[in-house]
Every structure is written in structure tokens, then in C-alpha cells.
Amino acid sequence: MREEIYNFWHMCDSAFPLNVIMSGISYCDKNYRIERHGEELYSFEYIIDGNGVLEINSQTLYPQKNDVYILTPNSDHLYYSSEDHPWTKIWIVFKGDLAEYLFKRYLPADTYIIKDCNILSYMNEIINISSARDKSYSELIDEVSVMLLKIVLHVKNHLEHKMLSAAEQIKLCLDVNIENRLDMNDVSTQLGYSKNYIIKLFRETYGITPYAYFRKHKIELAKQYLLNTHLNINEISVKLNFADQHYFSSTFRAVVGISPSEYRRGKNKTASQTIPSSSNSC
Structure with missing residues (x-):
């Protein structure tokens, strides 16, 4: 298992409307398994390749290549890769008033997976922003906020026009x-x-x-x-x-x-x- 992780939890400031906790790329193996209960976090995770399982709030879902799955605050969730074709995925974990507003305003409640929704270009840009060494945390937040808005609108339009x-x-x-x-x-x-x-x-x-x-x-x-x-x-x-x-x-x-x-x-x-x-x- 290999991961590229950019960690910002120590920079979080409640005065900001958005805080980025972590972002990264995970090259999972059959032992990859994450479980959380009731944390105040949002996450977008885009599956570049592979298969796996997401159990969240009594739903069992099967994110695979080109799917987006969403983790929301106060949810009980467990997710893990398949043994024969584990995930490669790109992701961001964040929180804050702006995140809450975007989700409530644009995305249906209790939606945890969006099938066949390609947001790779936006997620790659988030990784580029996260890895830049010459940005302050405030600058990073501003730029990531724009990308998250683009992702939310892309997902909204995808759900509305999936037919x-x-x-x-x-x-x-x-x-x-x-x-x-x-x-x-x-x-x-x-x-x-x-x-x-x-x-x-x-x-x-x-x-x-x-x-x-x-x-x-x-x-x-x-x-x-x-x-x-x-x-x-x-x-x-x-x-x-x-x-x-x-x-x-x-x-x-x-x-x-x-x-x-x-x-x-x-x-x-x-x-x-x-x-x-x-x-x-x-």
C-alpha cells in the first residue's frame, strides 16, 4: 500500500469558512480499511481505478472506477478495497461553514455515491494546490474553495442530467x-x-x-x-x-x-x- 498525503490539520482555523484537513492519493491493497463514527468531516473520494465497498448510515455501496463517494459529518462509515482489484483513489477531507452550505444548497441529502461522474481534473488540481510549497494556508483555502465549488456544481449537474x-x-x-x-x-x-x-x-x-x-x-x-x-x-x-x-x-x-x-x-x-x-x- 502506498499513499501520497498532504496534511493540514495543524493549520486549521475556526475563523476560516473552510478548512482542509488532508488530501492525497491512495494506491490501496487488500488490507486497506477505514472506519469512522460521528466525526465532523466531509470528504470527496474519486475512484481512479479498482473496486471496493462503502458502508455508511446503514447503506452498502460499491464504488468503482469513475465513481465519486461522499462522506458526511456525523456519519458512521466503513470502507475498504476489494482483494482482487483494489482501489486507486484521489481524495480530500475538509470541514467548515462553507462546506455545510454547499452540501445543503446543492446536493441531495443522504447521497453517498455518484456513479460514473468524472471529477479527476478538479481533484488533480486540488493535489497540485496542496503540494505547492510557496502558498500560505489562507491562499490554499481560497484556491481549494473554488475547486470544491466546481466539484459540487459538477456533481449537481451530473445528478440532474444523468439521463x-x-x-x-x-x-x-x-x-x-x-x-x-x-x-x-x-x-x-x-x-x-x-x-x-x-x-x-x-x-x-x-x-x-x-x-x-x-x-x-x-x-x-x-x-x-x-x-x-x-x-x-x-x-x-x-x-x-x-x-x-x-x-x-x-x-x-x-x-x-x-x-x-x-x-x-x-x-x-x-x-x-x-x-x-x-x-x-x-
């Missing part, structure tokens, strides 16, 4: 990441489908490639920022995670036919021309 087709799952992934920098490798990692399968299925279903769809809708969002905010071109470029302002402008021109500046000037001119003059009012 979506594969094509609909791909579209949802593109839509919720519209302000982010995203490529097909990211989508493949999040959904567990191959990149070629994603491109083929999406084109067959929607008549457009995922890349073209994502670019088109990102530019539609850029139009809204140009029309309805005072953000300059570079700020919009940064907000939408383009590589730089030049790439944003060239992409915008390729989709719309004019530059972002020309689009903003043209729409503002049209709007001003439609405002009636007050000097001749009756």
Missing part, C-alpha cells in the same frame, strides 16, 4: 465552460469518451464540430460583452480566455466578418440613431 445522451453531455460540457480555455482533450478527460468519438458523435447530432460550436458561442458571448459592458477589447479577450487580444480579434473577424471594435462602434451608432429627438416632442 442526457452522450451528445447532450458533450454539449453541456461545452456550454458550462464557454468562458474557459477548452480543447477536446479536456472534454475527453471530463466525460470519459475518446476525442474521435466526441467529434464524430457531436457532428452527427448537431451538424457542426465541437470546436466550431464552442468558437461560435464564445464569440456570441463576446458580442454581449461588447454591447452591454464597458470592458475594453483586451479585457474581454482575457475574460474569455483567448491566448491574446490579437487572436481574439482575428477569431471574432473570422466568425462575424468585422473586428470587435467595428462591431461595437456599429451597434452603438445604430442605437443612437434610433433614439427620438426630444426637441420636437408634443
Whole structure:
């Protein structure tokens, strides 16, 4: 059995809305077995590979590859790996008012396992944050809080849309990441489908490639920022995670036919021309 563990229990401060107790990766063996009773802790544990058993509050569950299981405060729980195919899992243990709020606001009560819910990219980022040597505990808490919110929302959306087709799952992934920098490798990692399968299925279903769809809708969002905010071109470029302002402008021109500046000037001119003059009012 081998584990990579990052321990922060000695840094916990009740003044923080969230405290991270531990995070890590466990390469379990047949002897792996954890039992707790009534502790004030939350935990997300994502199964990278393998099988095992979770007994929690009179439920017996069988987390396996690509599943998430959740441990909640005051629960009686016991979990252990199978003998023939033990878990490899990545996990975080935490507590605090923010954790309580997120769980009560977004997740159904008494939900302890989410099947086929890939949160590996978020969990890997938590491990990266945990292992950084140049961060204060306060900085770590801020960054982990953001990742936990993303996990909770991902799990919530997964539970609400678990009946979506594969094509609909791909579209949802593109839509919720519209302000982010995203490529097909990211989508493949999040959904567990191959990149070629994603491109083929999406084109067959929607008549457009995922890349073209994502670019088109990102530019539609850029139009809204140009029309309805005072953000300059570079700020919009940064907000939408383009590589730089030049790439944003060239992409915008390729989709719309004019530059972002020309689009903003043209729409503002049209709007001003439609405002009636007050000097001749009756």
C-alpha cells in the first residue's frame, strides 16, 4: 500500500469558512480499511481505478472506477478495497461553514455515491494546490474553495442530467465552460469518451464540430460583452480566455466578418440613431 498525503490539520482555523484537513492519493491493497463514527468531516473520494465497498448510515455501496463517494459529518462509515482489484483513489477531507452550505444548497441529502461522474481534473488540481510549497494556508483555502465549488456544481449537474445522451453531455460540457480555455482533450478527460468519438458523435447530432460550436458561442458571448459592458477589447479577450487580444480579434473577424471594435462602434451608432429627438416632442 502506498499513499501520497498532504496534511493540514495543524493549520486549521475556526475563523476560516473552510478548512482542509488532508488530501492525497491512495494506491490501496487488500488490507486497506477505514472506519469512522460521528466525526465532523466531509470528504470527496474519486475512484481512479479498482473496486471496493462503502458502508455508511446503514447503506452498502460499491464504488468503482469513475465513481465519486461522499462522506458526511456525523456519519458512521466503513470502507475498504476489494482483494482482487483494489482501489486507486484521489481524495480530500475538509470541514467548515462553507462546506455545510454547499452540501445543503446543492446536493441531495443522504447521497453517498455518484456513479460514473468524472471529477479527476478538479481533484488533480486540488493535489497540485496542496503540494505547492510557496502558498500560505489562507491562499490554499481560497484556491481549494473554488475547486470544491466546481466539484459540487459538477456533481449537481451530473445528478440532474444523468439521463442526457452522450451528445447532450458533450454539449453541456461545452456550454458550462464557454468562458474557459477548452480543447477536446479536456472534454475527453471530463466525460470519459475518446476525442474521435466526441467529434464524430457531436457532428452527427448537431451538424457542426465541437470546436466550431464552442468558437461560435464564445464569440456570441463576446458580442454581449461588447454591447452591454464597458470592458475594453483586451479585457474581454482575457475574460474569455483567448491566448491574446490579437487572436481574439482575428477569431471574432473570422466568425462575424468585422473586428470587435467595428462591431461595437456599429451597434452603438445604430442605437443612437434610433433614439427620438426630444426637441420636437408634443
